[in-house]
Amino acid sequence: MTNSWTDIRNTDLVVVMGGNAAEAHPCGFKWVTEAKAHRGAKLIVVDPRYTRTASVSDFYAPIRQGTDIAFLLGVIKYCIDNDKVQWEYTKAFTNASYIVKEGFGYSDGLFTGYDEEKRDYNRTTWDYEIGEDGFAVTDPTLQHPRCVWNLLKQHVAVYTPEMVERICGTPRDKFLRVAQMISECSSPTKTMTSMYALGWTQHSHGAQNIRAMAMLQLILGNIGVRGGGMNALRGHSNIQGLTDIGLMSHLLTGYLNMPTEQETDFEIYMRSRQFRPLRPGQTSYWQNYRKFMVSFQKAMWGDAATAENQWGYEFLPKLDVPAYDVLRMFELMGAGRVNGYFCQGFNPMLAFPNRGKITASLSKLKFLVTMDPLETETARFWENHGEYNEVDTRSIQTEVFQLPTTCFAEEEGSLTNSGRWLQWHWAGGSPPGEAKHDTWIMAQIFLRMRELYRKEGGAFPDPILNLSWNYHDPNEPEPEELAKEINGRALTDLSDPADPSRVQVAAGKQLLNFSQLRDDGSTMCGVWIYSGCWNEAGNNMARRGTEDPDGTGAYLNWSFAWPLNRRTLYNRASADLQGRPWDPSRKLLEWDGTKWTGYDVPDIAPTARPDQVMPFIMNQEGVSRLFTRGMLRDGPFPAHMEPFESPVPNVMNPRMRGNPVARVFQSDLSQFGNADEFPFAATSYRLTEHFHYWTKHNRVNAALQPEFFVEISEELAALRQVVNGGWVRVWSKRGSVKAKAVVTKRIRPLNCDGRVVHVVGIPLHWGFVGAAKKGFGPNSLSPFVGDANIETPEYKAFLVNLEPTTAPGVQS
């Protein structure tokens, strides 16, 4: 989230698209009801299904899954055509005026530079023209034919309401009503918030879905303001923490990158991360990358990280592929190239696509370790459960170790919520049975591994032997110790840069925040963006102050928000070039002539003049990007792409399947289905009654939603002679499931380009262990392909067929 949950109450218009906040985030959704009840805010829902969120909306429009980009570019076109643009904001705070290199273009659904063989673009033309002064060339008048604004106008021209209807199946009048309601938020005194979740990310073009809405929010002037923003609703209580702390194969902590094998030494690694400003006087905050990186390395290896060994750069793993994402791991596992797998706190048997492939892959492991508070299907993948898990147990040689862990309520620590708040929590109970904290288990494994490396050596024992492990009890690092390490501390006395005779931070003291980090090895910090969470003032994550001056929703004394306790990112953009709030009634910050003052921690240097330093300080440009250069693999602008399995061809280019640059493994190519064999458009989702595959273990949740079902329209039910509450079989190119049918008016067939598209909704909460009735998950059916940039699997749009059947275990 750019903003916070509590800020949503400040909005005038909530657009829930690519998510289902009431269903999947019922507690956070209270802020929408607050905005509606107390500000008169309106709620729009755009979704293939009339959801629980839609049930309390002011306006609902249907859309075919996977076509959000066309819809959103249509809204951008509507805003441009109707002069509903926050012009002052757009001109000053976006790259609308930047001139793009000659040669850049888009035709037949593809940008310049496409290489079909490599499934990749040569992105050299996707960049700015750079002047002789080394800065990007701009045309503030927006007259230049190759300025970003004119390229954007050209790019969206095709997305007329008629085209939107053709692609999305959204009736023209409903699309226009949504576009009109959204466009009103171009007024500086009206804001809209975008609340989205996996409905946008779980596509082969997921990042571009989000880009499209972010661009719309920028031209409406809704980023950095109260009640605005791009608000990703994170699906687990700590999934924001997972990405922040870098639990992805290509990331280190705080969005630093894992080095690649081409980056053979630290200076080469740093060379592509200098991030010099692209416009005069801009901040380009990532210029501090080296300080964050060296401090991270010091946190990892302590005294063993020295200037001489490049702070232990050689201890870091180097990627030989873009990422070892989950799809690649299971592909490799299936190819027999993975011996052991640690599965800590997740359930791939139900969470990863193409369950058949997951089972086959797990069966090739020598050993599997699961660490989970609950029994999982993954831990039991080898066990035959009849139709629900038809495996030949005797043929599976994988040795499975189940290590019971504590659940969140049995441990102390912090959880990072969607709004970037690190909230400390305390243990509410003792671990049951043999359950142990994850930290204890990992410490035990580490200590034993280190001992083996110490005794036996091995190819490269250094990273393990040198790992910093200075804990009070090496057998179980305490949450407090870990949190302090994450915050960082001074390793030697730090002299004050303003007055070198003064000591700013004494050796051994906690750092105030990341502004005190150094690149000379004198500081350590586990996660730079979290720095400030536990400084000399104590555990800021445990703060529970409820004061909120003037009711802005900022709550600066409640917990700690990264970065620097800032509640709204880019908040300097809430004021104009003179530093005056766009909307005085919704002031966040104001320039008082010498510094920024207001309700939030300024997202800019406190004395940076409003007419000189632009708000988007993490970007080299200082402004936001409508045109994102070569930073995404699949285009500098979003463009309509169909899902890999689509009921209709791509109207821009019928030859194009899915995202043209998304990675597809050879073995999965033959596993895509076509509309002639699999005519129905399926999507998957959560229900409020359950949380993923956990709560099926709880008898209360199980009673409230006991059994796996699929949802279909009355029309599809009639077509396939399905009765409400009867059994159906649903199958894709990859698998088959049986489910109860819920026949509903909440799903209606869509008319797309003259074809009737039937939608099949598949919730995801059932498996073969737990208190609820046995069932299946949509991952038995969904394709093994992910987003072109981040490899999030395409769960939200795929093809199936459907017919009436009998109950599992009952012969028809």
Next chain:
Amino acid sequence: MSDSPRTAVSNPPTQPMVSNLGPADLIRRSATEDLPPPQRQLTPVAKLIDVSKCIGCKACQSACVEWNDTTPAVGENVGVYTNPHDLTENMFTLMRFTEWVNPSTDNLEWLIRKDGCMHCADPGCLKACPAPGAIVQYTNGIVDFIHENCIGCGYCVKGCPFNIPRISKADHRAYKCTLCSDRVAVGQGPACAKACPTQAIVFGTKEDMTRHAEGRIADLKSRGYANAGLYDPPGVGGTHVMYVLHHNDKPHIYADLPDNPRISPVVQTWKGLTKYVGLAAMGFMAAGSLIHGVFARPNRVSKEDEESAEKLVETTIGQPVPEASSSNGERG
């Protein structure tokens, strides 16, 4: 603790508390002629359910199960979101889902109503109940079942214009929402209201809740719901569970919520007309209850009793009995 709580939001105090609802707070007691007048008047309370804010998450159902420590069975899916499929002795409240196409806009509306005891000011269950003290009403308006006095005859079900109480097959006693009388007695609001994430369920004094509803209704009218209104039906003397409905002109679209619920005139005059019969019946029931205690067999009422009770209900409510038509709310 001296009066009714005014909110469900507050957290309980840490010091021990004395129950605020005792025998001296009763204004009605089933089959009891000589109930002494209450010693004080507590401020009437109400739970307000704003259907237009409800997202159907079932947190209320979950909280109800947890607080009352009931054990609803893991059932099956029969093509609806309403689970369990009906109120039971283990499920005192139930989200009923109705898909309704508004004929004036042709738009689908997914109407989600939290069903449960309405805590009528004039409770049909209590009036129909032949067992002394099995059903009581407190001066704050809460209608409560006192299970040790219940004989399981089912008259309360027949007497209820909303078809709410359910007879347990395990102990043959009647169960329903207590409005968390045990929580209210110590200054807390009902568990469902406390759990509700959107505050679609709020709790306080009836006066406060009525005023709160007025604000909600004004908001709904501004959004085009011309017939938005408060459901506080006069036919049962008003209720201590009230709804804000977007379409208050047709409550029946919300999974057969009665448009104009009334208690049977026969039940109304039960005590007067059948006083002696009633007393005799009570003696019979008491004996039955004793036998039940010894042999652990279900309590029975005679077939004639059953028929007369049914007749009594049929003759009174000028519309279908809710249970006859509400079993498949989803498809409405």
